[in-house]
Amino acid sequence: MLESSQYTCAKQFAAFIAGNAAARLVIASTRPFEASSAEMEAWTRIIAALNIADNDYAFVSQNPKNQDASLQARQLVKVVEGIDPIALICCDEAFFSQLKAGYAQAPTTENHTNQFAELIQAMPELRVLAPSLTQTPNPTARDVPVCKIYANEQGEYLRLFGRPCIALRNFGAALASQHAKQQVWSLIKQLEPLLASNA
DSSP: OOHHHHHHHHHHTGGGEEEOTTOSEEEEESSOOOTTSHHHHHHHHHHHHTTOOTTSEEEEESSOTTOSOOOOHHHHHHHHHHHOOSEEEESBHHHHHHHHHHHHHSOTTSSSOTHHHHHHHHSOEEEEEEOOTTOOSSGGGGOEEEEEEEBOTTOOBOEETTEEEEEESBHHHHTTOHHHHHHHHHHHGGGHHHHSTTO
């Protein structure tokens, strides 16, 4: 996407974007990203492990702190396509659902049609299960899907107009389970060859 589009996106949606509006990685959530939270500390470690340059990622919040307004589905699409990252990580199911709805609403007269919405409906969902946080004697009986990745029949990432997209059910909840953290990292680290600062 043209740099002018990234500038327009940064200006129009500045309150919802923290970081570089031309970043190669976007980490998105329906909730605010709290600077001192366990989630932000985890993302800081993940970004360092992926060898991403200091200015090459951005956090997008649909409902940032101290903001009366929130981004609607179509606006989420404008933000993602405006930044035009190489890869996108959705921290919670609600954000990804809203993003899907935004693409579904895109009129066919625009450059990006509703083809994505049709594709996502046709693709199987692969769920990675993690032991219940209640740590019951038989945890498998209460397993919940904390990680999601949408893939085609070959098990490849769904490509959101060419970019890998990882959708997590609840990143914060995953941090409470060692197994879930390992599964989340096993998905995210596959982005390293695309995002490393020397790539």
